[in-house]
Amino acid sequence: MSYSYDYPHPAVTTDIVIFTIRQDQLKVLLIKRARPPFQGEWALPGGFVNLDESLEEGARRELEEETGVSGVYLEQLYTFGRPDRDPRERVITVAYYALIPTDTVEIRAASDAEGVSWFSLRELPELAFDHKEILALAHQRLVAKLDYSTIAFQFMPTSFTLSELQQVYELILGEELDKRYFRKRILSLGLVKETGKEKKAGAHRPAKLYRSIHPDRVDVIK
Amino acid sequence: MSYSYDYPHPAVTTDIVIFTIRQDQLKVLLIKRARPPFQGEWALPGGFVNLDESLEEGARRELEEETGVSGVYLEQLYTFGRPDRDPRERVITVAYYALIPTDTVEIRAASDAEGVSWFSLRELPELAFDHKEILALAHQRLVAKLDYSTIAFQFMPTSFTLSELQQVYELILGEELDKRYFRKRILSLGLVKETGKEKKAGAHRPAKLYRSIHPDRVDVIK
DNA sequence: GCAAAAGTGTTATCCCTACACCCATGA
């Protein structure tokens, strides 16, 4: 079977930068390429877009194939199309990034052996294609969005404490925040509400649990 | 001549939202489609990406073909890929937006007869494909960037008065700004400098002319 | 001399920041 066109067509893929927080670090999912080009090197998960699916559907399909996760936050990042970015043929990739909540149970990447693994942004290996550039842009976008949106909530489980949320901000920003100001600011947005439950976590006062008012939405704030 | 692939490939185009300021209005360039689909309807300029050019090169080529203009600000906006957005075949379009300075001499769209024309954002015709959506997103991006970048400078000629710059902000934002605060703020950025020349424009005090320190760059501010 | 846009300072308000102690719990 072969497909013919009157003029040349590029291939179109989606690549996904999948972020999560594990072990108090911001991590990204990479897969070890099983085939050339760049065989044996680490790369972002991704693949060709089917002709009957939208770009976002393609990205979600790849995301689910690699991690088994669905229904998480996914946003288009940028489209990369340098003519020589893939040695096989002209490949244009529409890059997305996804945020996976911290409690999402055992996603496939748990097993290192399969060639799928979480990497801290501080300890990235060499990456295939222009994936280093894609990852850097995704990270930059994420950091920028912390400032003017509720994107960080997408890393949180259904209910969470304000200290947990603050830790997520601190991890991504790489700096410590003032506890009182952080709490005042988050609560003043009116975008989280108390669940009425508490989280007991050891020999100290239990923390109130909150949940997002719009768990499926990222609000622009400020 | 025909091109064959082992699996189906989409077509990839670039479409460009070309903004300028004319007649005290924010305008966008549209072309009347000469061929089906959507023959006779207005659409954004754009076209297929050549296999040996990058996406941005393709967009600049289209921009120059439609307007004769080169060297202006151009930024990737978003990639649109609904499977049914073009009735002919699967077409994925990488949308860009461009800003053209107000003084750029007679660009081709001047002649309405050729089926190329400037439209005020307030008086848009029906648009082909999903171009209404693309244009709306470009406008939204432009408005957002006014707030935290020097993108408005890209509409200005090489030298300009602060009142002219303020008018551009007011036009795009659709609201009046305080003259003193505006001047203080712009000057405090340190991104414009006096040319030493003045602009005489009628029966009133001449205005100092300024120019951008980085005419080729959009700085993030605040 | 008058009409028209250019140019200029001060004050009040709000928001952000910095900062330290008590509370509830488990061991």
Place this chain on the structure above:
DNA sequence: TCATGGGTGTAGGGATAACACTTTTGC
């Protein structure tokens, strides 16, 4: 009772917002 993280208020400083009159020119 002690160690641990949860939870709370206030005062000072800096940035923002509001506001009106004088200057320079062409006619």
